Amino acid sequence: MKKILIKYLNTYITVAFLATVMFVFISCSSRVKSTEELSNSRDSIALIHAWDVSTVISDSGITRYRLETPEWLVFDKAEEPYWDFPHGIHLEKFDENLNVYANVDADTAIYYNHKEMWILSGNVKAMNLDGEKFESEKLFVEQRNDRIYTDRFVTITQKERIINGIGLESNQKLTKYTILEPQGIIPIEEAPDSVSTSENQ
Numbered sequence: 001m002k003k004i005l006i007k008y009l010n011t012y013i014t015v016a017f018l019a020t021v022m023f024v025f026i027s028c029s030s031r032v033k034s035t036e037e038l039s040n041s042r043d044s045i046a047l048i049h050a051w052d053v054s055t056v057i058s059d060s061g062i063t064r065y066r067l068e069t070p071e072w073l074v075f076d077k078a079e080e081p082y083w084d085f086p087h088g089i090h091l092e093k094f095d096e097n098l099n100v101y102a103n104v105d106a107d108t109a110i111y112y113n114h115k116e117m118w119i120l121s122g123n124v125k126a127m128n129l130d131g132e133k134f135e136s137e138k139l140f141v142e143q144r145n146d147r148i149y150t151d152r153f154v155t156i157t158q159k160e161r162i163i164n165g166i167g168l169e170s171n172q173k174l175t176k177y178t179i180l181e182p183q184g185i186i187p188i189e190e191a192p193d194s195v196s197t198s199e200n201q
Contacts, residue, residue: 048072054068087108089104106122117140118141122137124139131159168180
């Protein structure tokens with residue numbers, strides 16, 4: 001009778017131990033899965049969500065932009081932090097003396113903080129100090145490299161002519177620029193393979 005009871009107790013303890021181990025394993029697995037899901041969802045959760053914003057953006061104590069947008073989402077916890085402007089943006093860009101040297105409008109925009117890079121998309125329109133108007137479906141702005149570029153179709157409206165082409169390389173002030181593949185009417189004095197303009201000295 002004692003042998004049967006001891007055997008029964010040993011079996012019960014073994015089953016109980018295995019059940020405990022399985023419970024701990026399942027619980028740990030659930031926690032790990034939840035952590036992974038939380039980590040993966042950080043890119044889709046905006047830390048800041050603001051509407052009808054009109055503000056000035058500074059960098060290192062220097063005012064860089066005046067920004068207006070109906071909606072602004074800040075994803076600071078993403079692997080590559082960025083700002084999202086899904087419903088349009090208007091930017092006024094300042095020089096070191098707080099003079100506006102360019103205006104930019106776009107249907108949507110994304111700004112990558114670490115790269116200091118803007119991606120402007122949809123009906124992008126920009127204007128420089130000379131009143132020249134630049135239009136394209138997409139523009140990339142690299143602040144660190146003082147560079148604006150695109151590989152899309154571009155229209156530049158000047159005082160006396162309109163220039164069409166594919167691809168653009170420019171400085172941020174839009175005063176030194178080159179159309180990579182001109183397709184419009186080009187004045188005779190201009191080179192046939194590019195259209196460029198330089199800042200007045």
